[in-house]
Amino acid sequence: MNEVKINIHDVTRVEGHGDVVLDVQSGEIKELKLAITESPRFFEAFLLGRKWYEAAHITCRICGICSVGHTSASLQAMENALGVEISDQTLLLRKLTFAGETLQSHYLHAFYLVAPDLLGVPSVLPLVASHPEVVKMALRLKRLGNDICCTVAGRHIHACAMKVKAFPKVPQAEDLLALRQRLVDSVPDLHATVALLQTLALPQFERDMEFTALHHPEEYALYRGEVIRSTKTGDTAIPDYKQQVREFVAPHSHAKHVASAVGPYMVGALARFNINYDQLRPESKEVAAALGLQPVSYNPFMNTIAQVVECVECTLDGIEFIDRLVDMGLHEEDMTVEVKAGRGVGASEVPRGTLYHEYAVDDEGTIVDCNLIIPTGQNLSNIEHDMRALVPQILDRPQDEIALQLEMLVRAYDPCISCATHLLKVEFV
Amino acid sequence: MKPRVGMFAFTCCEGCGLAVIECENELLDVLSLIDLVEWREGLSEKANPPELEIALVEGSISTHADEQKLKAIRERAKVLVALGACAHTGGLNALKNRYGMNQVKQMVYGEAGAQFDTIPARPLSAVVPVDLFLPGCPIDRTEFLSVVRDVALGKAPRLPDYPLCVECKKKENVCVFFQGRFCMGPVVRAGCGAICPTHGDGCEACRGLVSHPNEQAHKETLAEHGLKVDEVLMHFNMFNSYQEDQPA
Numbered sequence: 001m002n003e004v005k006i007n008i009h010d011v012t013r014v015e016g017h018g019d020v021v022l023d024v025q026s027g028e029i030k031e032l033k034l035a036i037t038e039s040p041r042f043f044e045a046f047l048l049g050r051k052w053y054e055a056a057h058i059t060c061r062i063c064g065i066c067s068v069g070h071t072s073a074s075l076q077a078m079e080n081a082l083g084v085e086i087s088d089q090t091l092l093l094r095k096l097t098f099a100g101e102t103l104q105s106h107y108l109h110a111f112y113l114v115a116p117d118l119l120g121v122p123s124v125l126p127l128v129a130s131h132p133e134v135v136k137m138a139l140r141l142k143r144l145g146n147d148i149c150c151t152v153a154g155r156h157i158h159a160c161a162m163k164v165k166a167f168p169k170v171p172q173a174e175d176l177l178a179l180r181q182r183l184v185d186s187v188p189d190l191h192a193t194v195a196l197l198q199t200l201a202l203p204q205f206e207r208d209m210e211f212t213a214l215h216h217p218e219e220y221a222l223y224r225g226e227v228i229r230s231t232k233t234g235d236t237a238i239p240d241y242k243q244q245v246r247e248f249v250a251p252h253s254h255a256k257h258v259a260s261a262v263g264p265y266m267v268g269a270l271a272r273f274n275i276n277y278d279q280l281r282p283e284s285k286e287v288a289a290a291l292g293l294q295p296v297s298y299n300p301f302m303n304t305i306a307q308v309v310e311c312v313e314c315t316l317d318g319i320e321f322i323d324r325l326v327d328m329g330l331h332e333e334d335m336t337v338e339v340k341a342g343r344g345v346g347a348s349e350v351p352r353g354t355l356y357h358e359y360a361v362d363d364e365g366t367i368v369d370c371n372l373i374i375p376t377g378q379n380l381s382n383i384e385h386d387m388r389a390l391v392p393q394i395l396d397r398p399q400d401e402i403a404l405q406l407e408m409l410v411r412a413y414d415p416c417i418s419c420a421t422h423l424l425k426v427e428f429v
Numbered sequence: 430m431k432p433r434v435g436m437f438a439f440t441c442c443e444g445c446g447l448a449v450i451e452c453e454n455e456l457l458d459v460l461s462l463i464d465l466v467e468w469r470e471g472l473s474e475k476a477n478p479p480e481l482e483i484a485l486v487e488g489s490i491s492t493h494a495d496e497q498k499l500k501a502i503r504e505r506a507k508v509l510v511a512l513g514a515c516a517h518t519g520g521l522n523a524l525k526n527r528y529g530m531n532q533v534k535q536m537v538y539g540e541a542g543a544q545f546d547t548i549p550a551r552p553l554s555a556v557v558p559v560d561l562f563l564p565g566c567p568i569d570r571t572e573f574l575s576v577v578r579d580v581a582l583g584k585a586p587r588l589p590d591y592p593l594c595v596e597c598k599k600k601e602n603v604c605v606f607f608q609g610r611f612c613m614g615p616v617v618r619a620g621c622g623a624i625c626p627t628h629g630d631g632c633e634a635c636r637g638l639v640s641h642p643n644e645q646a647h648k649e650t651l652a653e654h655g656l657k658v659d660e661v662l663m664h665f666n667m668f669n670s671y672q673e674d675q676p677a
Contacts, residue, residue, distance in 0.1 A: 139454075168629025
């Protein structure tokens with residue numbers, strides 16, 4: 001088809017508001033636009049003047065779905081600024097909460113947002129009647145992720161008990177062991193999820209691209225990493241994140257884009273899988289193989305498959321973290337913090353990719369500078385490049401199908417447009 | 430006939446809509462009581478016809494486009510429910526109102542910020558009449574379900590109008606003031622089961638104040654526990670700055 005005009009107002013089944021516009025004339029792309037219509041919220045302005053202990057509880061409100069992720073990056077940044085060390089117990093409790101959030105977010109994306117496309121329906125609602133067992137399984141799995149967060153940190157959305165230095169109240173061993181049993185019992189559901197995915201076909205599309213993720217030599221980096229690793233530009237120390245994450249105003253768009261030294265790049269589950277495959281558990285690698293995913297995969301639609309692989313990893317991580325916590329014996333910890341001036345960066349691999357928080361505080365603990373870089377902001381430029389490569393490959397299809405493919409591509413990245421701290425209107429022309 | 434329900438999000442984290450979806454154990458029951466016809470975050474379907482019995486709306490109003498969209502939703506819906514702090518009190522978003530709009534745009538985006546349409550953040554009720562509000566950041570799942578049950582039974586839902594301390598005492602929590610932390614519980618509307626104090630943290634007043642709070646006594650209590658005046662005020666304004674900034 002040589003003439004195509006697509007205008008998708010408010011892409012559905014993504015977090016936040018965005019439009020896709022495509023105009024093709026005589027087989028040539030005249031306009032291709034992913035416009036972010038989310039209202040900016042200006043967190044980086046109103047964080048100034050707030051206190052060190054408020055940063056995590058304010059910034060978790062950037063996003064409901066990755067609230068624990070924002071909390072985690074925020075706490076690491078503030079602890080680095082204040083020179084606070086955390087105990088093994090606090091680290092394990094945070095990693096356990098983080099695994100819970102990763103599970104709930106990935107299940108939400110795979111079952112509620114992506115599966116309807118693969119099963120040819122407009123949403124999860126028709127599946128309640130046509131695939132009741134799948135819907136019940138999705139609810140069960142997602143509930144477990146949420147309950148992990150509730151047990152350890154009070155709730156999933158805007159966790160109460162995640163604070164600088166320690167948890168003000170630690171969970172009971174018996175409650176953790178009950179979660180452990182549910183994690184063990186969820187393994188058959190995971191296998192059923194894999195079996196279901198094996199019957200569904202994802203679009204075939206590949207493009208040479210750069211992947212970036214945190215890397216840790218001894219663990220599959222989620223809550224924390226040791227360095228920022230790129231498949232094209234190598235390693236960057238986390239405090240030097242601006243070397244990798246370069247914000248610039250694109251001349252054609254009046255918009256801030258993010259790119260590395262060599263161009264746009266992808267963050268998220270697929271980037272993590274490609275970079276940190278060696279740190280995955282054997283069970284996770286087996287599931288990846290069963291689903292036809294191997295490093296390095298250049299198909300962004302496989303991001304959802306990488307998320308399912310991470311669900312296996314997080315389920316087994318959760319069991320291990322609980323065992324270690326119960327073995328250590330849980331105890332209340334001192335929350336005293338010595339406030340002093342400083343600057344710190346924190347980074348986590350939240351469900352949608354690498355999240356950076358940076359704060360500077362004065363000697364009274366008042367925030368005087370901050371910078372927040374979210375995963376979706378990093379992915380936007382890469383999605384543009386994907387669209388430009390994908391459109392010519394599918395131009396012969398009916399217009400509805402082209403529109404659906406573009407929406408599915410945006411959805412594959414699991415964008416979180418609500419995290420609008422640095423999202424400017426992006427116009428690709 | 431099941432009531433036709435739509436869910437909508439404005440300036441917010443979309444966590445209250447997510448909290449509804451996080452009622453996993455009860456979700457299929459809730460869906461059997463209602464006809465969910467529109468929800469951009471989760472469904473590709475659009476309500477047809479557009480009329481709704483109930484519109485659940487989260488987020489505050491912070492652009493001219495938000496304002497127009499909310500008015501259109503109000504016209505479509507018999508009952509409009511404000512979900513969560515952003516919709517109910519303006520929430521955290523209203524903290525930007527203390528700066529000039531050009532100033533916040535410059536602070537976060539530099540020169541490129543000029544293109545944004547941003548106006549001081551407001552709760553829904555500052556733009557259209559709101560029939561019911563569910564407070565909290567995020568809303569409380571149990572409270573949401575009890576409101577759904579009331580509506581299904583044809584009962585008018587009633588929110589607690591007593592301080593959070595009542596619920597906290599019922600839970601036999603040790604008062605967080607005695608643990609050297611501070612709390613907004615004495616002046617804040619109950620209904621969340623005192624979730625933050627139960628998990629060792631002080632209440633941050635996300636549910637707004639009770640109808641007749643003794644603010645002065647509470648400020649004195651906070652000051653007694655070693656907070657400076659500006660820190661005391663911060664505790665009041667984190668979620669309620671819009672109300673504080675209104676002329677008396």
